[in-house]
Amino acid sequence: MVFGSLSVSGRRVCVMSTSVPPSSLSPSRAxxxxxxxxxxxxxxxxxxxEKPSEAATRGTLVHAVxxxxxxxxxxxxxxxRAKALIPGQWDRLLExxxxxxxxxxxxPEGERLTRWLGEAERLVERWFSLEDPTRLEPAERELFVxxxxxxxxxxxxxxxxxxxxxxGEVRIVDYKTGKxxxxxxxxxxxxxxxxxxxxxxxxxxxxxxxxxxxxxxxxEVVSYDPVEADLERVExxxxxxxxxxxxxxxxxxxxxxxxxxxxxxxxxxxCPEFGGTPPVYPLSVTPVGQGVPETA
Numbered sequence: 366m367v368f369g370s371l372s373v374s375g376r377r378v379c380v381m382s383t384s385v386p387p388s389s390l391s392p393s394r395a396x397x398x399x400x401x402x403x404x405x406x407x408x409x410x411x412x413x414x415e416k417p418s419e420a421a422t423r424g425t426l427v428h429a430v431x432x433x434x435x436x437x438x439x440x441x442x443x444x445x446r447a448k449a450l451i452p453g454q455w456d457r458l459l460e461x462x463x464x465x466x467x468x469x470x471x472x473p474e475g476e477r478l479t480r481w482l483g484e485a486e487r488l489v490e491r492w493f494s495l496e497d498p499t500r501l502e503p504a505e506r507e508l509f510v511x512x513x514x515x516x517x518x519x520x521x522x523x524x525x526x527x528x529x530x531x532x533g534e535v536r537i538v539d540y541k542t543g544k545x546x547x548x549x550x551x552x553x554x555x556x557x558x559x560x561x562x563x564x565x566x567x568x569x570x571x572x573x574x575x576x577x578x579x580x581x582x583x584x585e586v587v588s589y590d591p592v593e594a595d596l597e598r599v600e601x602x603x604x605x606x607x608x609x610x611x612x613x614x615x616x617x618x619x620x621x622x623x624x625x626x627x628x629x630x631x632x633x634x635x636c637p638e639f640g641g642t643p644p645v646y647p648l649s650v651t652p653v654g655q656g657v658p659e660t661a
Contacts, residue, residue, distance in 0.1 A: 384410050384411065384412065384647040384648060385648075386410075386614050386648060387409050387410070387610060387614065388519060389511075389518075389519035389520065389521050390518060390519070390520055390521070390603060390606070390607060390610075391520075391521050391522045392522050392556065392557040392560040392561070393522075393557075394408070394409060395556075395560065395603065395606055396556070396557070397409075398606060398609070398610055399606070400622065400624065400626060401621055401622040401623075401624070401626075401627075402609075402613055402619045402620050402621070402622065403619045403620060403621040403622070403636065403637075403643070404621075404630065404632065405610070405619070406613070406619040406643075407632045407635070407643075410614070410619075410646075410647065410648065411643075411644055411647065413631075413632060413635070413644075415631040415632075416467075416631055417462075417464060417465050417467065417468055418468075419468055419481055420542075420543075422458070422465055422468060423481060423484060423485050423488070423542060424541075424542040424543075425458065426451065426454055426455055426458060426485050427485055427488050427489055427540065427542050427581065428507075428525060428540055429454040429457070429458065430447055430450045430451055430454050430485075430489055431447070431489070431492060431525075431540060432506045432507055432525075433450055433454065434446065434447050434450065434498060435498065435501075435502075435503055435506060439498070439499045439500075439502070440499060442498035442499050443493075444489070444490050444493045447489045447490075447492075447493075448486045448489055448490065451482060451485055451486060451489065452482070455482065468481075469481075488542050488581040488582070489581075491581050491584050492540075492579065492581055494584060495579055495581075495584060495585075495586055496579065496586075501528065502528075503526045503527060503528055504527050504528060504529040505524065505526070505527040506525070506526055506527075507523055507524075507525065508523065508524045508526075508527055509521070509522075509523050510522060510523075510524060510561065510564045510565065510568065511564070512564050512567045512568050514567065514600065514603075514604070516604055516607075518603065518604060518607050520560065520563065520564050520567075520603070521564075522557075522560065522561055522564065524537055524538075524539070524561050525538055525539045525540050526538040526539075526540075530574075533571075534574035534575075535565065535569075535571055535573040535574055536573065536574060536575040536576075536577060537558060537561050537562060537565070537573050537575070537576050537577065538577045538579060539557065539558060539561075539577070539578050539579070540579050540581060541578055541579065541580045541581065541582070542581050542582055543580065543582040543583075544580060544582040544583035544585075545578070545580040545582075545583050545585040545587055551587065554578060554587070555576065555578070555587075555589050556599075558576035558577075558578065558589065559576065559589075559591060559595060559596065559599045560599060560603070561573075561576075562576055562591050562595075562596055562599075563596045563599050563600055563603075566593075566596050572591060572592065572593055572596065573591060574590060575588055575589070575590050576588065576589045576590070576591060577589075614648065615650070615651040616650060616651060617646045617648065617650040619643075621636055621637060621638045623638050627639075
């Protein structure tokens, strides 16, 4: 157990860490490391708290509504019914995560909350222009998947929806409440879906027929039909990524990678790029050149 301190807005805050080395990889954490290794450390190793955001919380709410809508018989999966689910799902979300109430703590008249819920309604309603839920019977919703590769790397994640055709073909669907990226950034957006496809392939020995991203923010659907070669490339990329994470974990050398996204980061106060000092590294460090010897 390691005790340290960090400075937040001029205050020293005591931090107690019981961190352990990372043992698995998810699409979001892989994305963190590719974006900024230090961000990965803050989230996975240090487990620093992050303030909830209206955008991310709205996404969680919309996902919950679209998941629950399929509890109803096909003929009753209408836009009015879906929008009617929003208040109850928001209440359940608050019950599970009371800290989300802080988002609207400075909103005594409830005006911001009303606008925010209205934005969620519009996203839900837009979904009906992109897919017809009366003609869908998902095989799985919010499906947790996990597999271990031959290398020992464990991959895990949660898939929004899995559709299986009568012929056995599998479609993986993910809802995005933002806008579709420009074509030059499409490959990055598909990385998450190929990650899930790789897990399904390794678990079921079936390559998903289609990967589908449903962008509710812009009203677009992006589809991709993978082949085995795609998934093999993703596996090689993940193995290289995991090796980089392993080396950083052992050495304690987590380099920041400044980008425009830094402006939205919750950890500027402890980031060297902003004059901050990271908390005491909570894991033991292996000096460079003194790795664990191989056994016969």
